[in-house]
Amino acid sequence: AYEAMPRPYGAARAAEAEAAALLELGEREEAARIVADAAERYATLGATHDAARCRHKLRQIGVGAPPRKARKAPGGGLSPREREVAGLVAQGRTNREIAEVLFLSRRTVDTHVARVLQKLGVRSRNDVILPS
Structure with missing residues:
Protein backbone atom coordinates (compact mmCIF):
# COMPACT_ATOMS: atom_id res chain seq x y z
CA ALA A 1 0.00 0.00 0.00
CA GLY A 62 24.26 -13.96 9.62
CA VAL A 63 24.08 -12.67 6.09
CA GLY A 64 26.57 -10.15 4.76
CA ALA A 65 25.31 -6.66 4.12
CA PRO A 66 24.63 -5.90 0.46
CA PRO A 67 27.72 -4.60 -1.28
CA ARG A 68 27.86 -0.88 -1.69
CA LYS A 69 27.66 0.28 -5.26
CA ALA A 70 30.89 2.27 -5.24
CA ARG A 71 33.29 1.71 -2.38
CA LYS A 72 35.84 4.15 -3.70
CA ALA A 73 35.03 7.47 -5.24
CA PRO A 74 36.69 8.26 -8.53
CA GLY A 75 39.67 10.56 -8.29
CA GLY A 76 40.35 9.82 -4.62
CA GLY A 77 37.19 11.54 -3.32
CA LEU A 78 35.22 10.40 -0.32
CA SER A 79 33.79 6.88 -0.30
CA PRO A 80 30.06 6.51 0.43
CA ARG A 81 30.79 5.63 4.08
CA GLU A 82 33.19 8.57 4.41
CA ARG A 83 30.44 10.85 3.03
CA GLU A 84 28.09 9.57 5.74
CA VAL A 85 30.72 10.18 8.40
CA ALA A 86 31.62 13.62 7.01
CA GLY A 87 27.96 14.63 7.07
CA LEU A 88 27.65 13.64 10.72
CA VAL A 89 30.93 15.37 11.61
CA ALA A 90 29.65 18.53 9.90
CA GLN A 91 26.52 18.31 12.08
CA GLY A 92 28.77 18.43 15.14
CA ARG A 93 28.40 14.79 16.18
CA THR A 94 31.12 13.18 18.29
CA ASN A 95 32.83 9.98 17.19
CA ARG A 96 30.89 8.07 19.83
CA GLU A 97 27.59 9.45 18.51
CA ILE A 98 28.58 8.64 14.93
CA ALA A 99 29.45 5.08 15.95
CA GLU A 100 26.02 4.65 17.53
CA VAL A 101 24.16 6.12 14.54
CA LEU A 102 26.02 4.02 11.97
CA PHE A 103 26.32 0.87 14.13
CA LEU A 104 30.11 0.92 13.86
CA SER A 105 32.87 0.57 16.42
CA ARG A 106 34.34 3.78 17.76
CA ARG A 107 37.73 2.76 16.40
CA THR A 108 36.31 2.39 12.89
CA VAL A 109 34.77 5.85 13.15
CA ASP A 110 38.12 7.26 14.30
CA THR A 111 39.69 5.86 11.13
CA HIS A 112 36.93 7.23 8.89
CA VAL A 113 37.16 10.69 10.48
CA ALA A 114 40.93 10.76 10.02
CA ARG A 115 40.55 9.83 6.34
CA VAL A 116 37.82 12.44 5.84
CA LEU A 117 40.03 15.16 7.32
CA GLN A 118 42.95 14.04 5.17
CA LYS A 119 40.94 13.82 1.94
CA LEU A 120 39.23 17.17 2.51
CA GLY A 121 42.57 18.76 3.39
CA VAL A 122 41.40 20.20 6.70
CA ARG A 123 43.07 20.10 10.09
CA SER A 124 40.05 20.14 12.36
CA ARG A 125 36.64 18.51 12.39
CA ASN A 126 35.22 22.03 12.83
CA ASP A 127 36.44 22.77 9.29
CA VAL A 128 34.49 19.87 7.75
CA ILE A 129 31.73 21.18 5.54
CA LEU A 130 29.00 18.88 4.32
CA PRO A 131 30.19 17.45 1.01
CA SER A 132 27.95 18.06 -1.97
Missing part, protein backbone atom coordinates in the same frame (compact mmCIF):
# COMPACT_ATOMS: atom_id res chain seq x y z
CA TYR A 2 2.86 2.39 0.80
CA GLU A 3 4.37 1.70 -2.62
CA ALA A 4 1.14 2.80 -4.32
CA MET A 5 0.84 6.10 -2.40
CA PRO A 6 3.98 6.65 -3.06
CA ARG A 7 5.54 6.65 0.39
CA PRO A 8 9.02 5.14 -0.04
CA TYR A 9 10.08 5.63 3.58
CA GLY A 10 6.87 4.06 4.86
CA ALA A 11 7.29 1.20 2.40
CA ALA A 12 10.82 0.54 3.68
CA ARG A 13 9.60 0.58 7.31
CA ALA A 14 6.79 -1.85 6.42
CA ALA A 15 9.33 -4.09 4.68
CA GLU A 16 11.43 -4.15 7.86
CA ALA A 17 8.37 -5.19 9.88
CA GLU A 18 7.62 -7.93 7.33
CA ALA A 19 11.20 -9.17 7.60
CA ALA A 20 10.92 -9.29 11.40
CA ALA A 21 7.79 -11.43 11.10
CA LEU A 22 9.51 -13.74 8.61
CA LEU A 23 12.44 -14.14 11.00
CA GLU A 24 10.02 -15.22 13.73
CA LEU A 25 8.70 -17.84 11.32
CA GLY A 26 12.22 -19.06 10.57
CA GLU A 27 12.32 -17.68 7.01
CA ARG A 28 15.87 -16.35 7.35
CA GLU A 29 16.82 -16.07 3.69
CA GLU A 30 13.62 -14.29 2.62
CA ALA A 31 13.89 -11.95 5.60
CA ALA A 32 17.50 -11.15 4.68
CA ARG A 33 16.48 -10.39 1.09
CA ILE A 34 13.76 -7.99 2.29
CA VAL A 35 16.08 -6.28 4.80
CA ALA A 36 18.76 -5.85 2.11
CA ASP A 37 16.15 -4.26 -0.17
CA ALA A 38 15.03 -1.95 2.65
CA ALA A 39 18.67 -0.94 3.28
CA GLU A 40 19.02 0.00 -0.37
CA ARG A 41 15.78 2.02 -0.27
CA TYR A 42 16.91 3.89 2.82
CA ALA A 43 20.31 4.61 1.26
CA THR A 44 18.60 6.01 -1.83
CA LEU A 45 16.46 8.25 0.39
CA GLY A 46 19.50 9.42 2.36
CA ALA A 47 18.18 7.81 5.55
CA THR A 48 21.65 6.96 6.84
CA HIS A 49 20.66 5.71 10.26
CA ASP A 50 17.92 3.48 8.89
CA ALA A 51 20.22 2.00 6.22
CA ALA A 52 22.86 1.32 8.88
CA ARG A 53 20.24 -0.34 11.09
CA CYS A 54 19.33 -2.68 8.21
CA ARG A 55 22.98 -3.53 7.53
CA HIS A 56 23.40 -4.25 11.24
CA LYS A 57 20.32 -6.50 11.14
CA LEU A 58 21.79 -8.39 8.19
CA ARG A 59 24.95 -9.04 10.18
CA GLN A 60 22.82 -10.30 13.09
CA ILE A 61 20.92 -12.63 10.78
Whole structure:
Protein backbone atom coordinates (compact mmCIF):
# COMPACT_ATOMS: atom_id res chain seq x y z
CA ALA A 1 0.00 0.00 0.00
CA TYR A 2 2.86 2.39 0.80
CA GLU A 3 4.37 1.70 -2.62
CA ALA A 4 1.14 2.80 -4.32
CA MET A 5 0.84 6.10 -2.40
CA PRO A 6 3.98 6.65 -3.06
CA ARG A 7 5.54 6.65 0.39
CA PRO A 8 9.02 5.14 -0.04
CA TYR A 9 10.08 5.63 3.58
CA GLY A 10 6.87 4.06 4.86
CA ALA A 11 7.29 1.20 2.40
CA ALA A 12 10.82 0.54 3.68
CA ARG A 13 9.60 0.58 7.31
CA ALA A 14 6.79 -1.85 6.42
CA ALA A 15 9.33 -4.09 4.68
CA GLU A 16 11.43 -4.15 7.86
CA ALA A 17 8.37 -5.19 9.88
CA GLU A 18 7.62 -7.93 7.33
CA ALA A 19 11.20 -9.17 7.60
CA ALA A 20 10.92 -9.29 11.40
CA ALA A 21 7.79 -11.43 11.10
CA LEU A 22 9.51 -13.74 8.61
CA LEU A 23 12.44 -14.14 11.00
CA GLU A 24 10.02 -15.22 13.73
CA LEU A 25 8.70 -17.84 11.32
CA GLY A 26 12.22 -19.06 10.57
CA GLU A 27 12.32 -17.68 7.01
CA ARG A 28 15.87 -16.35 7.35
CA GLU A 29 16.82 -16.07 3.69
CA GLU A 30 13.62 -14.29 2.62
CA ALA A 31 13.89 -11.95 5.60
CA ALA A 32 17.50 -11.15 4.68
CA ARG A 33 16.48 -10.39 1.09
CA ILE A 34 13.76 -7.99 2.29
CA VAL A 35 16.08 -6.28 4.80
CA ALA A 36 18.76 -5.85 2.11
CA ASP A 37 16.15 -4.26 -0.17
CA ALA A 38 15.03 -1.95 2.65
CA ALA A 39 18.67 -0.94 3.28
CA GLU A 40 19.02 0.00 -0.37
CA ARG A 41 15.78 2.02 -0.27
CA TYR A 42 16.91 3.89 2.82
CA ALA A 43 20.31 4.61 1.26
CA THR A 44 18.60 6.01 -1.83
CA LEU A 45 16.46 8.25 0.39
CA GLY A 46 19.50 9.42 2.36
CA ALA A 47 18.18 7.81 5.55
CA THR A 48 21.65 6.96 6.84
CA HIS A 49 20.66 5.71 10.26
CA ASP A 50 17.92 3.48 8.89
CA ALA A 51 20.22 2.00 6.22
CA ALA A 52 22.86 1.32 8.88
CA ARG A 53 20.24 -0.34 11.09
CA CYS A 54 19.33 -2.68 8.21
CA ARG A 55 22.98 -3.53 7.53
CA HIS A 56 23.40 -4.25 11.24
CA LYS A 57 20.32 -6.50 11.14
CA LEU A 58 21.79 -8.39 8.19
CA ARG A 59 24.95 -9.04 10.18
CA GLN A 60 22.82 -10.30 13.09
CA ILE A 61 20.92 -12.63 10.78
CA GLY A 62 24.26 -13.96 9.62
CA VAL A 63 24.08 -12.67 6.09
CA GLY A 64 26.57 -10.15 4.76
CA ALA A 65 25.31 -6.66 4.12
CA PRO A 66 24.63 -5.90 0.46
CA PRO A 67 27.72 -4.60 -1.28
CA ARG A 68 27.86 -0.88 -1.69
CA LYS A 69 27.66 0.28 -5.26
CA ALA A 70 30.89 2.27 -5.24
CA ARG A 71 33.29 1.71 -2.38
CA LYS A 72 35.84 4.15 -3.70
CA ALA A 73 35.03 7.47 -5.24
CA PRO A 74 36.69 8.26 -8.53
CA GLY A 75 39.67 10.56 -8.29
CA GLY A 76 40.35 9.82 -4.62
CA GLY A 77 37.19 11.54 -3.32
CA LEU A 78 35.22 10.40 -0.32
CA SER A 79 33.79 6.88 -0.30
CA PRO A 80 30.06 6.51 0.43
CA ARG A 81 30.79 5.63 4.08
CA GLU A 82 33.19 8.57 4.41
CA ARG A 83 30.44 10.85 3.03
CA GLU A 84 28.09 9.57 5.74
CA VAL A 85 30.72 10.18 8.40
CA ALA A 86 31.62 13.62 7.01
CA GLY A 87 27.96 14.63 7.07
CA LEU A 88 27.65 13.64 10.72
CA VAL A 89 30.93 15.37 11.61
CA ALA A 90 29.65 18.53 9.90
CA GLN A 91 26.52 18.31 12.08
CA GLY A 92 28.77 18.43 15.14
CA ARG A 93 28.40 14.79 16.18
CA THR A 94 31.12 13.18 18.29
CA ASN A 95 32.83 9.98 17.19
CA ARG A 96 30.89 8.07 19.83
CA GLU A 97 27.59 9.45 18.51
CA ILE A 98 28.58 8.64 14.93
CA ALA A 99 29.45 5.08 15.95
CA GLU A 100 26.02 4.65 17.53
CA VAL A 101 24.16 6.12 14.54
CA LEU A 102 26.02 4.02 11.97
CA PHE A 103 26.32 0.87 14.13
CA LEU A 104 30.11 0.92 13.86
CA SER A 105 32.87 0.57 16.42
CA ARG A 106 34.34 3.78 17.76
CA ARG A 107 37.73 2.76 16.40
CA THR A 108 36.31 2.39 12.89
CA VAL A 109 34.77 5.85 13.15
CA ASP A 110 38.12 7.26 14.30
CA THR A 111 39.69 5.86 11.13
CA HIS A 112 36.93 7.23 8.89
CA VAL A 113 37.16 10.69 10.48
CA ALA A 114 40.93 10.76 10.02
CA ARG A 115 40.55 9.83 6.34
CA VAL A 116 37.82 12.44 5.84
CA LEU A 117 40.03 15.16 7.32
CA GLN A 118 42.95 14.04 5.17
CA LYS A 119 40.94 13.82 1.94
CA LEU A 120 39.23 17.17 2.51
CA GLY A 121 42.57 18.76 3.39
CA VAL A 122 41.40 20.20 6.70
CA ARG A 123 43.07 20.10 10.09
CA SER A 124 40.05 20.14 12.36
CA ARG A 125 36.64 18.51 12.39
CA ASN A 126 35.22 22.03 12.83
CA ASP A 127 36.44 22.77 9.29
CA VAL A 128 34.49 19.87 7.75
CA ILE A 129 31.73 21.18 5.54
CA LEU A 130 29.00 18.88 4.32
CA PRO A 131 30.19 17.45 1.01
CA SER A 132 27.95 18.06 -1.97
